[in-house]
Amino acid sequence: MARMMYREAVLSTIAEEMERDENVVVLGEDVVGGNGTAGGPEAIGGIWSTSTGLYGKFGADRVIDTPISESAIMGAAAGLALTGKRPVAELMFADFIGVSLDQIWNQLAKFRYMFGGKTKCPAVIRMAWGAGYNAAAQHSQAVHHILTGMPGLKVVMPSTPADVKGLLRTAIRDDDPVIFLEHKALYGVKGEVPDDKDFMIPFGHARLTRAGNDVTIVSTGLLLGFCEAVADKLAAEGIGCDVIDPRTTSPLDEEAILDSVEVTGRLVVVDETNPRCSLAGDICALVAEKAFASLKAPPLSVTPPHTPVPFARELETAYLPSIPKIEAAVRKVLSYR
Amino acid sequence: MQLSREALLRAYRQMKLIREFEERLHVDIQTGEIAGFTHLYCGQEAVAVGVCEHLSTDDKIVSTHRGHGHCLAKGCDVDGMMAEIWGSRDGLCKGKGGSMHIADVDKGMLGANGIVGAGAPIAVGAGIAAKIDGKGHVAITFSGDGACNQGTTFEAMNMAVVTKAACIFVFENNHYSEHTGFEYAVGTQKDIASRAEAFGMKIWRGDGTDFFSVFETMREVLDYVRVPGNGPAAVEFDTERFFGHFEGDPQRYRGPGELDRIRETRDCIKKFRASVTSAGLLTDADIDAVDADVMDAIENAVAKAKAAPRPKPEDVLEDVYISY
Ligand SMILES: Cc1ncc(C[n+]2csc(CCOP(=O)(O)OP(=O)(O)O)c2C)c(N)n1
Ligand SMILES: [Mg+2]
Numbered sequence: 001m002a003r004m005m006y007r008e009a010v011l012s013t014i015a016e017e018m019e020r021d022e023n024v025v026v027l028g029e030d031v032v033g034g035n036g037t038a039g040g041p042e043a044i045g046g047i048w049s050t051s052t053g054l055y056g057k058f059g060a061d062r063v064i065d066t067p068i069s070e071s072a073i074m075g076a077a078a079g080l081a082l083t084g085k086r087p088v089a090e091l092m093f094a095d096f097i098g099v100s101l102d103q104i105w106n107q108l109a110k111f112r113y114m115f116g117g118k119t120k121c122p123a124v125i126r127m128a129w130g131a132g133y134n135a136a137a138q139h140s141q142a143v144h145h146i147l148t149g150m151p152g153l154k155v156v157m158p159s160t161p162a163d164v165k166g167l168l169r170t171a172i173r174d175d176d177p178v179i180f181l182e183h184k185a186l187y188g189v190k191g192e193v194p195d196d197k198d199f200m201i202p203f204g205h206a207r208l209t210r211a212g213n214d215v216t217i218v219s220t221g222l223l224l225g226f227c228e229a230v231a232d233k234l235a236a237e238g239i240g241c242d243v244i245d246p247r248t249t250s251p252l253d254e255e256a257i258l259d260s261v262e263v264t265g266r267l268v269v270v271d272e273t274n275p276r277c278s279l280a281g282d283i284c285a286l287v288a289e290k291a292f293a294s295l296k297a298p299p300l301s302v303t304p305p306h307t308p309v310p311f312a313r314e315l316e317t318a319y320l321p322s323i324p325k326i327e328a329a330v331r332k333v334l335s336y337r
Numbered sequence: 338m339q340l341s342r343e344a345l346l347r348a349y350r351q352m353k354l355i356r357e358f359e360e361r362l363h364v365d366i367q368t369g370e371i372a373g374f375t376h377l378y379c380g381q382e383a384v385a386v387g388v389c390e391h392l393s394t395d396d397k398i399v400s401t402h403r404g405h406g407h408c409l410a411k412g413c414d415v416d417g418m419m420a421e422i423w424g425s426r427d428g429l430c431k432g433k434g435g436s437m438h439i440a441d442v443d444k445g446m447l448g449a450n451g452i453v454g455a456g457a458p459i460a461v462g463a464g465i466a467a468k469i470d471g472k473g474h475v476a477i478t479f480s481g482d483g484a485c486n487q488g489t490t491f492e493a494m495n496m497a498v499v500t501k502a503a504c505i506f507v508f509e510n511n512h513y514s515e516h517t518g519f520e521y522a523v524g525t526q527k528d529i530a531s532r533a534e535a536f537g538m539k540i541w542r543g544d545g546t547d548f549f550s551v552f553e554t555m556r557e558v559l560d561y562v563r564v565p566g567n568g569p570a571a572v573e574f575d576t577e578r579f580f581g582h583f584e585g586d587p588q589r590y591r592g593p594g595e596l597d598r599i600r601e602t603r604d605c606i607k608k609f610r611a612s613v614t615s616a617g618l619l620t621d622a623d624i625d626a627v628d629a630d631v632m633d634a635i636e637n638a639v640a641k642a643k644a645a646p647r648p649k650p651e652d653v654l655e656d657v658y659i660s661y
Binding site for chain 2: 094099
C-alpha cells in the first residue's frame with residue numbers, strides 16, 4: 001500500500017498504463033503546459049497536476065498538447081480509438097462537454113452499436129467536475145446525469161484515491177468509451193492505494209462505506225463525505241445507515257442498492273446534479289419500481305435546486321446539499337410513520 | 338486625427354481605471370476574501386479602451402474570461418463591478434455571476450464568458466441584428482490567441498461573412514493561452530489575422546500596447562463595418578498580459594526578466610503618458626490629477642463592495658421561472 005492523493009492516483013495510473021501499453025496516449029489542453037514558451041514544455045504542466053512528467057517520460061507523440069479545441073480533442077480521441085490507440089483525453093472542466101458533445105455523444109458513444117458490433121472504441125475521457133470553488137455557472141457543474149443517460153458510454157465516478165487507481169486502470173484497459181469524472185474537491189484527498197500494477201476494480205460494483213440497518217444513503221463525489229459524516233453522527237445515536245457509493249453510474253450496481261433497501265426500507269439519495277431527470281430521481285425510481293414492497297417511507301432525494309450554480313460564497317453554499325440538509329432528510333425518512 | 342484634450346483625458350482615465358482596478362484586485366485577492374477564478378486584464382488596457390472609445394451604447398461587445406477591461410471600457414459601473422467580484426448583493430449580477438460573467442446589457446455589454454470561444458457566435462447574432470436595424474451600429478467580439486483555435490470562432494467568422502453581419506472580430510494576441518505559447522498552438526504562427534482573411538474578411542493589424550495605434554486602426558475598421566452591406570472585419574492587436582493567466586499562476590513559462598521587460602517597454606499607460614506630454618498635449622499635472630481621481634474611485638468602489646449586503650440563501654431561487 002502507498003499513501004497518495006487522489007490526483008496522484010490519477011497521474012500514477014496513467015503513467016503505469018502508458019508504461020505497460022505503448023498504445024496508450026494522452027491528449028488535452030495544457031497537459032504538457034509551456035509548449036511554445038521560454039519556459040519550455042512542462043514549465044507548468046496540466047492545471048490539475050494530473051499529467052506532470054508524462055511528456056518527459058513518453059514524448060510528444062504520446063503526450064499531445066492540444067490547442068483550445070474541445071470538439072477536435074474529443075473527435076481525435078474517437079479517431080485514435082478506432083485506429084488501434086487507447087487515448088486518455090482530458091477535458092479540463094466537465095462543463096466543456098457543452099463545446100464537444102457531438103463527438104462524445106453522436107460519435108464515440110455510438111460506434112460499437114451503430115457499426116453492428118464490428119468495432120471497439122477504447123477511449124477514456126477524463127474530466128474535472130463539481131462545485132465548491134466559487135467557480136460560478138460555467139466551471140462548477142455536475143454532468144454525470146447527462147452522460148449516464150447516453151447509451152454507449154460507461155460513466156465512472158471515483159471518490160477515493162484507491163478507487164481512482166482501480167477504476168482508471170479498468171477504464172484504460174476497457175474496450176468501450178469511458179467517461180471518468182474526477183471531483184475537483186477530492187483532488188487533494190489522501191488515501192491508501194494498493195501497489196499491485198494490475199489492481200483493477202470492475203465496473204458496476206458499488207462500495208459500502210458505512211453499514212447499518214435503518215436507512216440506505218446513496219451518494220458520490222464530494223457529497224459522499226457529507227453523507228458519511230451524517231451516518232457517523234447518527235451511529236452515535238444508535239441509528240444505522242448503509243452508505244453506498246455506486247462508483248460507476250453506468251453500469252449501475254442496482255443489486256447493491258436494492259439489497260440494502262430490502263433491509264432498511266428507507267432510501268435517501270444525495271447528488272450534485274439538478275433535481276430533474278437526475279441520478280437521484282433515477283435511483284429513487286429504481287427503488288420504487290423494484291423494491292416497493294420493502295419501503296417503509298417514500299424515497300427522498302437531496303439535490304441542488306433547479307438553477308445554474310451561483311457564484312457568491314453564500315449562494316453556492318445554499319445551492320449545494322449540506323450536512324444539515326442531508327441529516328434532515330435522513331431524519332425525515334426515519335420519522336415517516 | 339488629433340484628439341481633443343477632453344478625449345485624451347477620457348481615454349487616459351479609462352485605461353488608468355482598468356489598470357488600478359486590476360492592480361487592486363491583485364492585492365485584495367491575496368487576502369483570500371475574494372472567491373473564485375479571476376483573470377486580470379492588466380497590460381491590455383489600450384485594446385479595450387482604443388476599441389470602446391469609438392462605441393455608443395447601441396454598439397454591442399461580447400467579452401471573455403478576461404473581461405474586466407472590456408466591461409469598464411464599455412461603461413459598466415465601477416462600483417457594481419467591484420461589488421460583483423466581491424460576490425455582493427449590490428453587484429452588477431447580484432453576486433450570481435462573479436468575475437467571469439459580468440454583464441450589463443443596457444450598456445451594450447453582452448457578457449464576459451467562462452467558455453473560451455463562446456463569444457464570437459453571439460457577436461455574429463448581434464451583428465446580424467445591427468445589420469437588420471440598418472443604423473450603422475456594430476457588434477464586437479474580443480477573442481484571445483487561444484480562443485482563435487476554437488471551432489466556434491471559425492464557424493462565427495464564416496457565418497459573419499456569408500450573412501454580412503455588422504460584426505468585428507478583435508483578436509488580442511497576448512502570446513499565451515494559459516501556459517501554452519501561441520507559436521505552438523496557432524498553426525499560422527505569429528498571425529491570427531490571416532486566418533480571418535482566409536474566411537473572406539478585410540483585416541487590420543495594430544500595436545495593442547499603443548493606444549493611438551489601436552484607436553486609429555479601429556477608426557478605419559469601424560468606418561468600414563458601419564457602412565451597410567460591407568459585412569464583418571477582423572483586427573489583430575499584439576499585446577501583453579502583465580499578470581498570470583489567473584491569480585495564483587506561478588508563470589514558470591515566462592522567460593527570465595520577461596515581466597520586467599514588458600512592464601518597462603510595453604506598458605500602454607507609460608507610453609501614452611510619454612507621448613502626450615512630450616507632444617505638449619497634456620501636462621504631467623493633468624495626468625497626475627487623473628491618477629488621483631482614479632485612485633479615489635477604486636478606493637471608494639472597494640469600500641462599497643466590502644460594506645455591501647451579502648446575498649441571502651433564498652436569493653438562490655430569485656430570477657428563475659420555475660423551481661423544483
Ligand atoms: C471551452 C473552454 N476551454 C478551456 C477553457 C480553460 N481556459 C480558460 S482561459 C484559457 C486560455 C485562453 O487563452 P486566450 O484565448 O489566449 O485568452 P487569454 O487568457 O490570453 O486572455 C483556457 C484554456 C475554458 N474556459 N473554456
Ligand atoms: Mg492569450
